[in-house]
Amino acid sequence: MASRWGRREFLRSAIATSMVSAVTGDVAESAQPKLVGSRAAVKDALRTQVLVVGAGASGVPAALAAARGGAKVVLLEDDNTPGGAPVDMYVAMVCGGPIVGIYAEMLELLNRNFHLTAKPTGGAWFLPSAYAEVISRMIRAEPNVQLRCSAPVSEVLISEGSRNRLHGVTVRGADGRQLTIEADVVIDATGSGAVAAMAGCECRYGSEAKSEFDEPTGPAKANDKIQLCTLMLVSQRLRPDGKIDPGKVTGQSCPAEGLNAALHWAGTVSCADTRDPLAVAAAQQEAMQKIEKDIAYLYEHGYTAHIAPKLGVRECRRVVGDHVLTVNDLIASKRADDTVALGNYPLDSWGDRYGAMEKTTLTYTPGGYGIPLRAMITKGMQNLMTVGKCMSATHLAMSAIRVQCIVAQMGQAAGTAAALAATKGTSLRSLKVRDVQAMLRAGGVPL
Numbered sequence: 001m002a003s004r005w006g007r008r009e010f011l012r013s014a015i016a017t018s019m020v021s022a023v024t025g026d027v028a029e030s031a032q033p034k035l036v037g038s039r040a041a042v043k044d045a046l047r048t049q050v051l052v053v054g055a056g057a058s059g060v061p062a063a064l065a066a067a068r069g070g071a072k073v074v075l076l077e078d079d080n081t082p083g084g085a086p087v088d089m090y091v092a093m094v095c096g097g098p099i100v101g102i103y104a105e106m107l108e109l110l111n112r113n114f115h116l117t118a119k120p121t122g123g124a125w126f127l128p129s130a131y132a133e134v135i136s137r138m139i140r141a142e143p144n145v146q147l148r149c150s151a152p153v154s155e156v157l158i159s160e161g162s163r164n165r166l167h168g169v170t171v172r173g174a175d176g177r178q179l180t181i182e183a184d185v186v187i188d189a190t191g192s193g194a195v196a197a198m199a200g201c202e203c204r205y206g207s208e209a210k211s212e213f214d215e216p217t218g219p220a221k222a223n224d225k226i227q228l229c230t231l232m233l234v235s236q237r238l239r240p241d242g243k244i245d246p247g248k249v250t251g252q253s254c255p256a257e258g259l260n261a262a263l264h265w266a267g268t269v270s271c272a273d274t275r276d277p278l279a280v281a282a283a284q285q286e287a288m289q290k291i292e293k294d295i296a297y298l299y300e301h302g303y304t305a306h307i308a309p310k311l312g313v314r315e316c317r318r319v320v321g322d323h324v325l326t327v328n329d330l331i332a333s334k335r336a337d338d339t340v341a342l343g344n345y346p347l348d349s350w351g352d353r354y355g356a357m358e359k360t361t362l363t364y365t366p367g368g369y370g371i372p373l374r375a376m377i378t379k380g381m382q383n384l385m386t387v388g389k390c391m392s393a394t395h396l397a398m399s400a401i402r403v404q405c406i407v408a409q410m411g412q413a414a415g416t417a418a419a420l421a422a423t424k425g426t427s428l429r430s431l432k433v434r435d436v437q438a439m440l441r442a443g444g445v446p447l
């Protein structure tokens with residue numbers, strides 16, 4: 001028998017194997033060089049009621065709220081893990097308010113399991129890994145949410161005949177795999193307005209002229225200046241005799257009292273264009289160089305530095321919605337009839353003399369300002385909503401509403417509205433706002 005399995009059989013078998021491999025895409029030695037690298041794309045398709053792109057500070061509450069509202073949800077994230085800024089940019093500090101709804105639930109879990117600082121609510125910070133753990137746990141607890149990580153949206157599906165409807169999106173993996181997801185309602189929570197931009201929606205970038213919306217402060221002419229970016233780091237004592245003066249590390253810092261660890265806003269730089277990933281990467285290298293001396297100082301004094309994997313980008317595009325939120329809306333503490341989220345954080349525009357927190361004289365009523373549903377519904381689109389730091393607002397108004405407790409409320413509101421529209425077969429603009437508000441109140445947002 002052994003002699004029958006001779007050279008000819010072996011060759012036949014080897015050729016057959018290499019042909020099958022070329023079709024299935026397995027890596028195999030091939031006698032035909034032109035086949036090398038010609039792997040066919042593996043295509044896959046999904047359909048859902050609500051699609052949320054971006055599992056960050058606004059996208060996670062959007063997905064959870066839509067699921068709790070009874071919708072089937074797909075949540076797509078570019079990174080390997082959900083979380084967004086608190087996880088990948090080390091934006092770990094709790095600030096602003098009100099702290100309500102799904103964001104309050106997350107803080108409750110963080111406080112219970114990962115409490116680090118002496119002040120467990122406002123002014124506290126938690127380790128980025130604590131956010132990663134709690135956020136993953138909250139998503140796992142919602143059976144209606146299908147989370148897909150390492151899933152960057154690279155294309156949108158729009159048909160020629162109905163350009164104001166977004167049928168869905170396409171995700172392309174680095175290995176050539178392609179996933180198409182169709183949805184009734186899409187929520188752009190990418191922080192950069194990437195989905196809306198791909199869909200050709202109107203976006204703003206930079207600062208408006210003061211006169212455009214008659215805002216009480218701002219430059220005379222519109223410009224393309226956006227807020228500065230910051231590379232965050234966490235310092236932590238390693239050597240038992242280690243001792244530092246946090247004031248000697250560049251930028252502001254927030255110590256975890258009694259624990260020999262601190263959160264630092266260390267490397268602040270200007271980015272040429274935060275819409276361009278290459279420009280963001282270049283700015284990150286500049287920030288890295290800027291903090292070199294801080295790292296050396298920390299190590300010399302027995303400390304280590306955990307540097308955020310991604311540069312903290314405060315501002316990118318702002319996607320124009322049915323309403324553009326302005327500084328006037330904030331200082332008048334306006335509560336439009338379609339208010340679905342609240343905020344009380346002031347203007348805090350880094351590197352901008354018109355909106356710098358320490359310089360602004362604008363005041364807000366203690367009850368805070370309202371954020372209307374219209375600002376989340378993308379102008380000219382039937383089924384696309386935008387939340388988070390890329391929501392419809394002027395450059396200065398955005399510097400206030402960008403903090404996590406407020407963007408989380410936007411996400412919760414948009415997810416609730418999207419679920420209502422998708423499950424009732426209603427369009428976003430014909431929803432009864434009272435129904436959305438009632439669901440939000442039931443979900444812990446006291447509008």
Ligand SMILES: Cc1cc2nc3c(=O)[nH]c(=O)nc-3n(C[C@H](O)[C@H](O)[C@H](O)COP(=O)(O)OP(=O)(O)OC[C@H]3O[C@@H](n4cnc5c(N)ncnc54)[C@H](O)[C@@H]3O)c2cc1C
Nearest residue numbers: 054056057058078084085093153190191312313388389404
């Ligand atoms: C340096 C710095 C300091 C700050 N300090 C504070 C603070 O102390 N307290 C506070 O509350 N807020 C602070 N903020 C603001 C706050 O962190 C952000 O405004 C907030 O996280 C924005 O939430 P978001 O959901 O819009 O974006 P993100 O939290 O950034 O989430 C966006 C998500 O979308 C994903 N994504 C992007 N593109 C795609 C794509 N094409 N496909 C799939 N997924 C995609 C990203 O990977 C990311 O996970 C700070 C921000 C910065 C940068």
